[in-house]
Amino acid sequence: xxxxxxxxxxxxxxxxxxxRALDLVGDKWTLLIVRDLTGGPRRFxxxxxxxxxxxxxxxxxxxxxxxxDGLLTRQRYRxxxxxxxxxxxxxxxxxxxxxGELARWGYHWAWSAPRPxxxxxxxxxxxxxxxxxxxxxxRGSVHLVVVHPExxxxxxxxxxxxxxxxxxxxxxxxxxxxVSGPERAWIEALGPxxxxxxxxxxxxxxxxxxVLDAIGGAAAHPEHRAAA
Numbered sequence: 770x771x772x773x774x775x776x777x778x779x780x781x782x783x784x785x786x787x788x789r790a791l792d793l794v795g796d797k798w799t800l801l802i803v804r805d806l807t808g809g810p811r812r813f814x815x816x817x818x819x820x821x822x823x824x825x826x827x828x829x830x831x832x833x834x835x836x837x838d839g840l841l842t843r844q845r846y847r848x849x850x851x852x853x854x855x856x857x858x859x860x861x862x863x864x865x866x867x868x869g870e871l872a873r874w875g876y877h878w879a880w881s882a883p884r885p886x887x888x889x890x891x892x893x894x895x896x897x898x899x900x901x902x903x904x905x906x907x908r909g910s911v912h913l914v915v916v917h918p919e920x921x922x923x924x925x926x927x928x929x930x931x932x933x934x935x936x937x938x939x940x941x942x943x944x945x946x947x948v949s950g951p952e953r954a955w956i957e958a959l960g961p962x963x964x965x966x967x968x969x970x971x972x973x974x975x976x977x978x979x980v981l982d983a984i985g986g987a988a989a990h991p992e993h994r995a996a997a
Contacts, residue, residue, distance in 0.1 A: 808936055869898055909944075918951075
């Protein structure tokens with residue numbers, strides 16, 4: 770068993786495994802930080818970009834706490850300006866299937882088109898899908914290209930291994946398929962309409978469809994959609 774983390778400032782004070790887990794990850798932003806480190810280490814400023822709405826002080830405080838709790842490692846580099854990378858520990862990576870299941874629950878019970886004022890980041894949806902179940906007969910890698918109106922082509926990859934999705938922050942050279950389209954097409958594909966008509970698929974179409982089904986297939990169930 771892993772060593773016990775330092776005591777939390779506001780614990781639930783209940784001898785139950787779920788309460789102990791929430792002691793570590795129940796604070797606002799913690800699970801989203803884990804999600805956004807799925808693809809590998811990031812710098813402080815990169816996490817600020819992927820987490821719109823968090824203040825500098827909130828992020829600094831949360832990262833410090835997560836390092837103390839054994840969820841993150843902090844690596845400092847002797848560079849000018851100073852560079853600090855944060856990376857998930859094994860304890861935190863074990864949460865990825867939990868985050869995937871939370872995302873699937875969100876698709877079923879809380880999903881809608883983007884609300885006014887909500888930040889849209891297709892990459893966040895892809896990161897949250899890491900660990901989700903996929904067709905156990907499928908195996909391979911798929912490039913995902915999101916053409917952002919301001920940032921240009923944003924490239925990601927998803928792997929299907931042993932019946933699960935695995936997210937990759939960088940494209941891989943031997944992907945069996947590529948799915949690409951403008952951001953609006955991805956919003957349509959991953960939103961309640963689940964319409965993929967504007968996405969272009971090249972290569973192994975069946976594998977690409979398997980990945981898309983695993984990421985956002987739950988969004989196609991109208992009986993579970995939330996009110997916009």
